[in-house]
Structures are given as structure tokens and as C-alpha cells.
Amino acid sequence: MCRHDAASTAICFDGLSVTLGGTTVLENITAQIPRGGCTCIVGPNGAGKTTLLMALLGRIPCEGEVRIGVRPDGSKVRIGYVPQMMAFDRGMPVTVLEFLSMGVQRRPLWVGISSSSRRHALELLNMVNAAHLASRRLGALSGGEFQRVMLALALQQQPDLLILDEPAAGVDFRGGQLFCELLENLRGQHGFTQVMVTHDLGLVTNHATHVILLNRRIVAEGSPATTLTPPNLMAAFGAHMGGAGIDQTPCCGCSGSNGEHHEEDGEVRNA
């Protein structure tokens, strides 16, 4: 049973199970996500990571319970969501400024962008170091640029809970690294709870404050040091990953303030 202490816990999964098309994708998940931290949901392909996020977002039917805390004033928490490589029609003529104005501007975009919406959108773009993309077409952005714009859109919600599904997928090594550093800085400034699906153990080692290791069931949960141990990794990923513990992470997407990684000739190794 998940103990839901409103002050320290943002989300509780209590006996959560998801069955899709007759296949059990998640089985009896009981876990908690601490408030204000960076929780990484880790597991192999098909482990149910994205399904867990979808259950959290209320997008799929599930058994059990997902309890999300409330804001200090008793209202619902605000959620910002960055999907994995969002599928959208890249031929659609929409500028980045329009994209960031559509959710906040009352008057229709066909009469133009108001000066306040423009200012607000530029502030958001500055936050994610992407002000230079303002007038670009959304479909013309690279993977890394698009993820930053998506992050700006999520931040527009002034989220208490920021949910990211493989945010660095399809982004080159350096781009992924910068994205993760950016997220860490923003979390420090805004104090939101970050929940991130990833299979990049380097990223988890450097940035997570809490880890949920998943393979249809909970394999382990806790701090990265106690969770990413060889026995747990072997249980989640199989024999080929069992030798890679917290001290020998096989791949590194980010080097952040928590880690002490050095980049040399494109290679990252532990110091």
C-alpha cells in the first residue's frame, strides 16, 4: 500500500494494473513519486513505462488507483506534458510563436498574435534557450529544437507536475545532454515535480532523485544508488545488463551537476 503523505509525496500508484487487448501490460504497481524531485521510470522496451505515464495522465483504463496530490489551495495540480517525439503533421503551417500562443491567447490566431502573447511566448522560449526559433515553422525544427519548444509549451501550464516521455529520444548526444541540464535548472527555479520515462541509465544516474525500475511489475524503487544495482538491473533488463550497476552505467545521455562525468572526444566515462 502506498503511503500518501501530501507534504512529501506528489503521486501514489496503488495496486495499478493495466490490461490492453487481453495482455497485461502493468501488474499490481504500487509506488510513489516524491514531491519536487526528478523521478525516472526505467525499464526495457515493453516494460510498460509509457503505459504507466498514460495511466497517470488518465488516458487509458486501469484497475487500482492513481492518487495525485492537490495544490496548497486545494485545487487540482497543473500538469505539463512533453510526449516522446510528438507525432504531428510537419507540413502544417504553424510558427513557433503561434504554437506557444494558441493555449493562452483568447482572440483567434487568424487576427494575429497579441503583443502580450508574443511577449509571454518569447519569455518561455528564453527559458528553454530557444528565442531564436520564434519565427520558425514548427515542422522545420530539428528533433532537439522541437523538444525544447515542447518543453516551453509544457512550462506555459506553470506545472506542478512535469511529465516527460523519453525527452531525449531521437536527439543527438550533445542535444540530449543540454536538454537534461536545462530541465534540472528549470526544476531548481520553478520547483515542479518531474517524472520522466527513459531507458538511458546515464541520464538516470546523473539527474534522478528517485527511480522506479519497471518490467511490467515494480522491480525496485528508491534512490538511484539503491535501485540501479546489478541484481535489480539483471531482473529488469536481463543478463546482458546485470553487470552494469550505478558505477558502470552503460550509456550516458547527460552529465549534470549530480554526476562527475567528463566528455572527451565524444566519449563519456565516469571519473
Added chain:
Amino acid sequence: MPDLSAVFSILGTLIPLDCMQTGFMQRALAGLLLLAPMTAMMGVQVVNMRMAFFSDAISHSAFAGIALGLLFSIHPHWSMPLLGVAVGVTIVAIQRRSMLSSDTVIGVLFAAVTAFGLAMVSRDANLARDTQVFLYGDILTITDFDLIQLAGLFLVLTVFEVVGFNRMLYLSLNQTVADVHRVRTALWQYLFAALLALVVMFSVWAMGVLLVTAMLIVPAAAARNLARSAFGMFWWAIVISVTSAVAGLLLSAQDWAGTATGATIILIAFMWFLISFVPVVLRRERSR
């Protein structure tokens, strides 16, 4: 019924061609000036949300609308839009609840309503002959009452586009993101489906079942090539739709042309579509 003769005479004065001095042409122009911006506005969202097949299914339910009108002694002017809205809302409801893909859901309902309509219509030889008008459309037979209905729909649609355009853009980019970011996606999907069904059914009278989807798609597709922003696409679609409609009406009325108005309008819109590739090619050349 309000007297629209003043409006017609203004239209006759604005376009001082011989063909525009008759009442039915002035009515047809008034109808197209209301219909063309509506199809353009909805067309932008139809293209962005890839809903061309949806509008096709609605237009083909025209026959079932006529059949239902016969069964329940309701004038087709009412039974067609009512059935169109019912079909549109049903498609959205099934799409939201079913694991089936959108085109499968639309295809099934498309087949069912078309088959029902044709089965009912084929029972009556006279009716079968009359339904020709729905296949090809005839804007020249539009009545004052039709115009008033169109004006009412135009007002409703304008309000929808003022309040809902930004939400619909959110929705067409990604429904899950829109949902999580507090856009009431279900409400906007149902509203859009109902309004699109009404626009399609009213357009059937003018353009015919066979060409109504083209009136939604072609101007919006051309606008998409020409525009670099959502703002641009919206206005380009209106310009292309209205110019095609007016030019199509005037051309089709010329003795040397003698073509069906709906078909002529679509051909002119298609010319716009071809022209719209010029900036696309130029942009591509410049970026090399």
C-alpha cells in the same frame, strides 16, 4: 421572411455583367458569398485534422437524409442537416470509444448511411430522378429561405472560429497534449463534427455530393502551400475559396462555357492549387 431584394440589387450593381442582372444569379452569388468562406474556414481544420473522408461520409448521407425525410414527412431541408449532424456526432463518439482506426469507423458508417439512402431512394423511380440534383448540386435554384438559413449558419460558424480556432489548432497538433493541457477536446470535437456536418449538408445543395469535399479540401490545400503560418493559411483559404466561387459562377453562366457551376468552381480552385506550388518550388530552390 425578410426582404432580400436590396441585397440582390447591390450584388447586381457591384458586378455589372449581363448575367448578373437576373434574380437567380444574384441569389446564387449571395449563397456562394456565404458558403465559400464557411467551407474555407472548416476546410482549414479538415485538412489539418485529416478529416477529408469524414466530410465525404457526411455528404453521402444526403441520400439517407432525403429518404428519412420521405419516411417521416419532413422536408429534406431539415432531414438532411439533422441526419448529417447525427452521423457526424456518432462517428466522433465511436472514434473516442473504439480501438478501431478513424478511417475504419468512418468507412463503416459511410457504407451504412449511403446504402440505406440508396435503398430507400431506389424504391421510388421519380425520387431516383430527383436525387440527380444532389449528385451535381444546383446553386442557381437557391431560395431566399436557404439564404437566411445559410446566413444563420455563417454567424454560428464565425462565433465558433472566433472562440475555438486556437483550441482546434491545439487539437489538430496533438490530441493527448491538448487534453493534458486542459483543452476540452471532447467538447470541441463534437462541436466541430456537428458544424462541419451542417456546412457539408448545406454545400451539397450548391456543389453536389460528388464535389462538396473538394470545396473543403482544395482551397485549404492550396492555402497550406502558400502560407507560412496558421494566420496565413486561414486567410489564403478564404481568398481562394471566395474568388473561385465568384469566378466559377460567372464563368459557368457564359454562353460559351455552359458548364455546371459547382464543377467550374472546383476547377478554378484547382487552378489555384496548381499555382500554389510555385512558391513551394521557389522556397525549395532557395534552400538548396
